[in-house]
Amino acid sequence: MQPVACQVEGWQNAGAKIVETAAFMVSGTTNGEFPETMIKRTKGVTISQVADAAGVARSSVSRAFTRPDMLSPETVDRILRAAETLGYVPNHTARALSTGRHGNIGLIVPDIANPFFPPLIQAAQTEADRSDFCVFLGNTAESPKQEDKLVGRFAGQVEGLVLASSRLSDERIRAHARQLPLVLINRDIEGIPRVLIDSSAGVRQAVEHLANLGHRRIAYVSGPAASWSNKQRRSAIRAGTTARGMELSIIPTPAPTYQAGREAVASVLQTGASAVVAFDDLTAQGILTGLAERNIVVPRDFSIIGCDDVLGAMTFPALTSVSNHSADVGRIAISMLLDILRSRSVADVRYALDTKLVIRDTTAQAPGR
Amino acid sequence: MQPVACQVEGWQNAGAKIVETAAFMVSGTTNGEFPETMIKRTKGVTISQVADAAGVARSSVSRAFTRPDMLSPETVDRILRAAETLGYVPNHTARALSTGRHGNIGLIVPDIANPFFPPLIQAAQTEADRSDFCVFLGNTAESPKQEDKLVGRFAGQVEGLVLASSRLSDERIRAHARQLPLVLINRDIEGIPRVLIDSSAGVRQAVEHLANLGHRRIAYVSGPAASWSNKQRRSAIRAGTTARGMELSIIPTPAPTYQAGREAVASVLQTGASAVVAFDDLTAQGILTGLAERNIVVPRDFSIIGCDDVLGAMTFPALTSVSNHSADVGRIAISMLLDILRSRSVADVRYALDTKLVIRDTTAQAPGR
DNA sequence: ACTTGACATGCAACCGGTTGCATGGAAATC
DNA sequence: GATTTCCATGCAACCGGTTGCATGTCAAGT
16 A cells, blocks of 8 residues: 555545644545445434333423433333333433533643643542543643633533642632632632642651751752642742751752653752752653763662652652652542532532652662761 | 541531541531632523623524624624623533534543553644634543443533544444544544554564564563554564564563553563563553563663653663654544534545654663674 | 615524423322 | 322423524615
8 A cells, every 4th residue: 555645535624734744544435425325323312202202291201311200110111111212312412401410520630641640530530430420631731821721611511620730820710610610639729629739748758868868958840830739849848958957959840741850950960969859750750861861870879759659660760759649639629529519519628638758769878978 | 737537518428438548637617508608600691691781682692603794793793792791601502402513522542541642632632622622531441341331421422532542342333433423543443434553664673673683582562452553563573573483472461551561571581582572662661660670681681662652761771662653643533533523424534654663772682692 | 766685683493301380180088 | 979189291481502584674776
């Protein structure tokens, strides 16, 4: 088969952007002339058709599905049988319109590729599923503008929203909370239900651990300025180092990514620090690479501690990290949101999960001691 | 603040499962008595209210938003102004009900935590966004049952669906394709539009690369049985090794995960192979760890090649891998789906993207040569 | 001045369910 | 046997938009 330009009819429009990608091959035929031959789509069976088939009113069909106890068992049976044979499936949209509930909840995260989020997302989805809710996931790529847009777009189609590590301003978040039920993850705004990973205990242990190993001068490679977690971790470190008379340098990064960590290494080394605490594991992993590139051996020459503990033993050497329960956070946030939806009342709940340091192979005695 | 049991009213129901998680603290108050004091939610402004305010019929308001060219500029202006001051925002659900299009598309993946998917998802979301579509993401956790369920639940709320690396049977997929527009990723079913990563070229190069390095006996740590990519990669390897008279062992795994790779190492070593090709990068990374645990040095003692090339330099040593364009795949799949929705006709398109080997630091001369 | 069109807007049906209220028949009560 | 009660079911309005068709107005054409 020869690589050919994409000329399949009714699809060419997308050509421009597709051509730029890679070598590719397209084969196949269109069904432009016989639109019905390929896959014929079954059009929706409505409640009225079922009603006719079963010889009852539309309302009875509706009740057979939603409140079967209101009908006699035989009628229910007859209706369900008719529905079955016709292949009836309730129209979600119509139901949503009249009841006001569509059984969807939204989950918005800043970066789906950050390993912190997948477990959280997965747990959220599982929890929602238990209550027959569907999770719509949004990814903001760390952009507040994109986040605002996504929230707006989701607003009409979900009953409630979970914002994880939101990069929006307090005002924007409050504004959205006025539109629909909101639960925050790692964002502490009074009056809005929130579940937080309280890193302070873990970070305190991290500083203590480094102090015990003889490190006197350390650096914190920070996360996004809009991140609550970042502020919290930073101040916990500052408190810890100050209390022990250690020197602390703060290294800013544009976003918590592998690349950013790698690029932060230069600045870190300039500070003369012998150990670093990174905003998250991904950043720490980048730092690990940046150090390796400079032939600095971890942990012999340099110690690293991450946060989130989501990479675990997947780095080399295995990363010492501040552990949290990212999956739990997702599950709890959804659970809170569902409860709000059920009770139709918002409690000012602030749920904080504890953290602790998990020591692995990236921390050791400070060099020269 | 003392850790306290969660007794916040209207939220206790979830207590059982939350208690089991970790140390936690809850503070805050409920607004049970003054449900309106905290965050007062604005209820929806309808088209009728805008119509009244602007002194026109409901239909005109509708047209002001959807077909402004049908109205006189002044009327449009007046209506928009009224809508603005009232804070009107069109009800997505109602619109969907009457038009039949809700502007959502679904994307279902087997494992969101597998680094292959995030770039794909991100690209899909961006592409959908360009056409003002919203992506609903589903995660099946590698379970066909869960996948079936998700598809069913999505069916009512999305205009079309992209199934990435589906684990469903051909029959189930065909059945779903009868219900709504479907585009497949890495699944080759005739009659259903699909975009495929054709690993054969890259895998061929991988085998050749290993052969040139003097490896005579290699292993393939395979992926899910239901995976098309797995079958394809396996047969490409088999063809390559057979052609060169190399010995090949196939090691099965339950799922393409880090853990599975790590556990596969024992079987791999039993085969006496000096090099391994893994189904994907995640599996390869697991193998890397499994080898390190046994003090087998890569690439001196053993060579590894992954597939997908999504970890890039994030492993140590940096992983040699068969590259593909996972982001492109996501973008193209969405673009195809949108085209199908626009044209309302399904073409039997088969779009295959090429791959090539990217050599890094996990492959070297076979030991003893 | 009268017809013809074009154009702007309103009317009302419709999308596919849900639900408060009315109705009718059977069972229970006196 | 007449009256009350209860329960199963139907009727019709409603959710909030969209859209085909009818209507009315005003300018152009003859």
